[in-house]
Amino acid sequence: CNFAPMRILYNLGMILLDRLMKIGSKRSAKLKLAINGRKNTFEAVKSFKKASPSPLVWFHVASLGEYLQAKPVIAAFKKEYPLWGVAVSFFSPSGYEQAIKKKQDWVDFMCYLPIDTPTNANRFVDLLSPDMVFFVKYDLWANTILAIKTRKIPLYLVAASFRKEQVYFSWYGKFFKDILLCFDHIFVQNQVSKKLLDELGVRKVSITGDPRFDNVYKTSLSPKLFPEIQQQLVQKVMVLGSVWQEDMNNLIPFINQSKDIQFIIAPHDIDNEIIENWQKAITLPSVKYSEFKNQEQPQAWKVLVIDNIGMLSSLYQFAHWAYIGGAIGKGLHNILEPLAFGIPVLYGPLKKVSKFPEAGISEEYGCGFPVKDESEIKSVIVKLSEEKDYEKACKAAKKLVGDNLGSADNTMAIIKKER
Numbered sequence: 187c188n189f190a191p192m193r194i195l196y197n198l199g200m201i202l203l204d205r206l207m208k209i210g211s212k213r214s215a216k217l218k219l220a221i222n223g224r225k226n227t228f229e230a231v232k233s234f235k236k237a238s239p240s241p242l243v244w245f246h247v248a249s250l251g252e253y254l255q256a257k258p259v260i261a262a263f264k265k266e267y268p269l270w271g272v273a274v275s276f277f278s279p280s281g282y283e284q285a286i287k288k289k290q291d292w293v294d295f296m297c298y299l300p301i302d303t304p305t306n307a308n309r310f311v312d313l314l315s316p317d318m319v320f321f322v323k324y325d326l327w328a329n330t331i332l333a334i335k336t337r338k339i340p341l342y343l344v345a346a347s348f349r350k351e352q353v354y355f356s357w358y359g360k361f362f363k364d365i366l367l368c369f370d371h372i373f374v375q376n377q378v379s380k381k382l383l384d385e386l387g388v389r390k391v392s393i394t395g396d397p398r399f400d401n402v403y404k405t406s407l408s409p410k411l412f413p414e415i416q417q418q419l420v421q422k423v424m425v426l427g428s429v430w431q432e433d434m435n436n437l438i439p440f441i442n443q444s445k446d447i448q449f450i451i452a453p454h455d456i457d458n459e460i461i462e463n464w465q466k467a468i469t470l471p472s473v474k475y476s477e478f479k480n481q482e483q484p485q486a487w488k489v490l491v492i493d494n495i496g497m498l499s500s501l502y503q504f505a506h507w508a509y510i511g512g513a514i515g516k517g518l519h520n521i522l523e524p525l526a527f528g529i530p531v532l533y534g535p536l537k538k539v540s541k542f543p544e545a546g547i548s549e550e551y552g553c554g555f556p557v558k559d560e561s562e563i564k565s566v567i568v569k570l571s572e573e574k575d576y577e578k579a580c581k582a583a584k585k586l587v588g589d590n591l592g593s594a595d596n597t598m599a600i601i602k603k604e605r
Contacts, residue, residue, distance in 0.1 A: 429511035
């Protein structure tokens with residue numbers, strides 16, 4: 187675990203990152219949260235450690251999606267080591283600000299990870315003083331990792347997924363390759379990732395799958411109840427999850443033609459102006475959830491727009507089909523959540539299929555359907571309205587999720603054996 191030659195450039199990059207975030211925070215609410223949230227991190231860690239002397243495991247995640255991957259591993263860890271405390275650090279506000287809103291199962295402490303300068307990294311690791319560390323999927327910070335290894339703290343990477351085009355496998359990627367060599371064991375999602383690491387000479391690698399399957403399956407067994415929504419359902423429902431404007435450009439014409447379907451729309455970003463523009467373009471009766479839930483006699487609706495965060499993962503219980511957004515834009519969101527409820531899922535055309543292996547797997551199983559425009563959406567829904575085709579897709583969804591359960595337990599079994 188030695189990457190000294192490139193550390194000067196890396197450290198300059200961290201200083202630049204810090205300054206750019208502070209400058210950007212004057213215009214960006216998200217960056218402002220990230221900067222303000224980090225101001226009291228060290229004091230918060232001190233207070234936590236003073237009150238919690240038990241052994242500690244620390245999980246670092248980039249954002250909310252990676253935290254959802256960490257949750258099954260945290261639960262499996264607590265089953266093996268119930269007396270240990272659990273700390274979780276986030277890099278992004280979209281993860282931390284959501285998680286901090288309510289008590290998280292098994293988690294004793296949450297904070298932002300400081301910007302990865304040598305001083306910050308060493309101070310943070312010394313103050314937190316973990317007995318074991320997990321990084322989840324990616325978001326690998328060199329100085330923090332070096333600080334952990336210098337102190338001989340066991341270090342693991344879980345739910346990792348690698349692609350040939352990533353920097354680790356380029357001719358100029360030695361610095362990043364050396365970061366991977368710091369881990370005591372890397373747990374990957376698939377055979378492709380293991381093969382790539384083998385070619386780099388990274389030997390402590392095990393295929394244990396994606397812990398998100400464990401997480402979405404758990405949610406499907408006990409979703410949140412929304413009786414006010416259920417009472418209004420009189421037709422088959424299509425849930426449009428984490429959708430962007432690019433998705434709605436294709437979906438709105440389809441919605442306007444679909445008089446025999448009710449739609450629940452969960453935007454990726456809760457923006458009143460965007461939601462109102464969508465409602466103006468939709469010709470069917472629509473209502474925002476915030477208005478609907480407060481009505482003494484809720485109005486009938488064909489389109490319900492969810493204007494809050496935290497409901498989506500449970501809304502798929504009402505769905506006959508689902509469409510997941512993001513593929514047309516920055517990247518496909520979580521298709522595993524609807525699949526865990528045993529329903530087929532549609533999504534936009536992927537720019538990088540290898541970046542979202544679950545999409546390719548769902549297509550192979552017969553429960554995932556890429557669609558590039560309104561006509562293809564209509565064609566797939568017509569096909570999936572046939573009872574035989576629909577039941578086949580539903581069985582495929584259940585099989586896909588069932589075949590991939592157990593990642594967290596498998597990961598912990600290997601760690602326990604090595605300790």
